[in-house]
Amino acid sequence: MQYVSVSDRKELSRVNKTWYEASLDPRLLQDTVVVLHSLPSSAEETARICRRRHPHLTLDYVDGSSSAMQLFLTQCCDVMSVNLHSLSLKGSNVTPNTFVTLVSQCRSLTSLDLSCCNSLFMTGQLLEKPLEVAQLEAALVQVRELKLDSIRYLSDVMFSRIVGVCPNVERLSLAGSQMSFHSSAAYSGPSKSSCIFTFQNVLGFIEAHSSQLTSLDLSRTAINDIWIGMLAEVSGLQLQELRLVCCREVTNTGMTMLCRHMQSLAVLDLGQCTELDDETLYAISRNLHELRFLNLAGCRCISNNSVSSLYKLQRLETLNMSACYSIAPTAMMIGLCGKNGSPGLSHMTHLDVSCCSYVNDEMVISICAVLHALRHLDLASCFGVGDISVQFIVKYLKQLRYLSFAWCKNVTDNGMMGYIDNILQHAHHDHDDGGLCKCTRSQHSSLIFRRPSKNEPVEASSKMNALIDDRKNDSHVYHISELLHLRVLNLTACIKVTDISVKELRYLELKSLYLTMCPQVSDEALVAVSRNIPSLETLHVSKCGKVGDRGLLEVIDRLNRLKSLNISNCNAVTNRTIERLFVKCGRLRELDVSFCREVTPEAIEMLENNLTHLCCIQKRLVGSSF
Structure with missing residues (x-):
């Protein structure tokens, strides 16, 4: 029993009484919570x-x-x-x-x-x-x-x-x-x-x-800088972990003093501390050499100048830079991969750069070449990320357990299935440093009409082209299903992902699949998912207009481990799906059927009254003609 996952252990415990007794061994319950x-x-x-x-x-x-x-x-x-x-x-x-x-x-x-x-x-x-x-x-x-x-x-x-x-x-x-x-x-x-x-x-x-x-x-x-200073000066206090999430009164003055006195910190969480900027990150890089976890999500004043110094934190394993909009790929590449022969952050296992709109394929390719130990990679809302990134992730990051391409609208079936010729044929080269199109009204005129800055973009482009040529010469087809250790795959709002690639997904241990707002995903894809991913526990297909009863009935019949199902805004779903849930899904804990026009309130009420194991049902405007 100790060689299988918790989900598999639950299935094995249902075989017979002897196996059930074996699953109750205290050595197997050390990490489980009732x-x-x-x-x-x-x-x-x-x-x-x-x-x-x-x-x-x-x-x-x-x-x-x-x-x-x-x-x-x-x-x-x-x-x-x-x-x-x-x-x-x-x-x-x-x-x-x-x-x-x-x-x-x-x-x-x-x-x-x-x-x-x-x-x-x-x-x-x-x-x-x-x-x-x-x-x-x-x-x-x-x-x-x-x-x-x-x-x-x-x-x-x-x-x-x-x-x-x-x-x-x-x-x-x-x-x-x-x-x-x-x-x-x-x-x-x-x-x-x-x-x-x-x-x-x-x-x-x-x-x-x-x-x-x-x-x-x-x-x-x-808490403010005065009390942060008093905390830092407490005699004999050597904290290893400090969390100051959403402490809006903390500024660079307090954090600089803290970093000088608390050099033993291994975990520092400064998420949503909006008053912090480059001075704080410089102090962190200069003093906290034992740091393993750093969260700077939402610290929007941090810029390229300080991010490039991250490579000094050689023990860093987890980095969250989510919603740091001003950071360019070049600075992030230096911070993660090192410069002038210095080693990069090769021990890093978790990286979150979601909502960093300037992250592009070039940066992803660079980190794939250095951060081979990554197990968690979040690229949500990185609009410059496309099929080339998918290919290099599959090729180099074999230990990934969590991968998010949510809102990456340039990810297509070609990247998911490894068709490199099609990727290069449809690649766009008229993008700027941030991976964004130059001819757009969303960019300031100074970004559209400007002189080339030295040779940095040219060098970066030539390096990227060399890497792409290397991938082109590699005859192996890197299908996303080669990420054998993957547990969570998020393709929310990947509008160019269709049934073609979803039908080819094959995983034995994938737990969660998010296909929300993928308009080209239909029942055909769900039928294939139910057969090819038997371990699935969470499935979100909200706002998938082509998903109906046929695909969901297959999912309910085959995926016995299903715990969370989101089918909100799926207008082709009817009471047939709800009735099958009542019969089949003995482990379902969460259900969202909001805005499903063809599902009646009476069917949901029947489900609520009889399935006591359902902890949460979202049912806003069910059956309404909104």
Whole structure:
């Protein structure tokens, strides 16, 4: 069992009782998580859940005040608590008494998530009694990760109580907390308030635990440069992970100081910090040589000058530059592939340059020659990417698991199937450095009418032509199905992809296929997909006008592992598909039938009332003549 994927293991467990018992071996459950959106209503269901003894349990937005919770506590926790390592109560309506009863039995916990548990902190009575404090101190002594995200009623007093019973916390998350970043002089009364949650109190906790704290998440808070500077200067604090997503008050001043003091950082998440620019990226490249994860998505002020210095981060494995519109391919190529003989980022496994409109074939070809270890590549909305890129990706990036060409309108059947002669015949050479057509009103006149800048474009073009000639001399046909390890393929809005190439897709382990807004994909393609990709779990064919009942019936009959199906805006789909879903899809969790004119509300209601395993059904304007 340990040599197969989780999906295959589920199938094997259905063969007979012996194989089912083998699938319950604790060694096979280390990475699996039980997610309960509602508590089991009967003792039989509870016993079935307890039997597996999973080490990770998530009660997702569950009502903890019901009788079902009491049944769960008495039967489930006695069995699961011994092996339970992580517990998430995110958004659950849990009372303080229920929380203490539940957690006090889980003495092996290493991770506790209380995000959005407003009811737990609303009354202010949590851990008021010394007996409760003693019980949780004994139970939570091994907790290393604590998440307190987006809790509306968190105060200094409540924060001190909850971290007091978790003395060995190493990873703390306060994302989305309503923290005050004013000085203590602005408040009267005791330093620890029962009404206000201040960062000064958090900073006191960080100073007291500086030698053990390794990760801090302050995303979506109002932290500014002053407090960033105070955090950076905490004696003995050497964070390995810091997340500041959507912290709009953070500027170059604070980040430069942080980079100088926190040179041990391996993970830095600055997504949507819109005030940061080249100065921050220069500071990162100059100081954070241990960095492995860097997220700069949405940092639109970053330009070519600093991106070309990324090659100094030799340990970098994950880079997200999504929606950094101003970066040209040449600068990105230098940053990723190196310059003047310096090695590129050869250890990189995840690269996201989606919505970088200047990314083109030349850049993709260059990174394919260097970043052979890539497993995740997102080129969504990179309008300069076409069939040549597809060919080099298939040839060099054999380890890819995630590949997105969403909104890449130059990707066609020729690139997908490896017809290099057709690719070269239809190639356009009248494009500028960014891969965009010169004769367009969307470009400023200074970009259309300008003198050639030195010899850089000529050198780049000659290099690209040499690589293309090398591919032309290679007689091998590089079909996209040669990416054997691929798990997710996103072809959303690839309007030139047709049934011809989709019918030839053959994968044994592909989990997700997105064909949304591919107008030339029809039932013929879905019939072939249902036969050639038996492992498919997620299929999106929204706004595919040629998709109807015939193709979807084949999908429902053959794809037994299907969990998510999106057929919204498919006007040829009727109640026949809904009726077949009711009979066949025993594992379907998500369904979107919005704006399907021929599907009636009565059919959807029948589906909702009878398929209890369906967690989410989108049904906007079903059957309407809009």
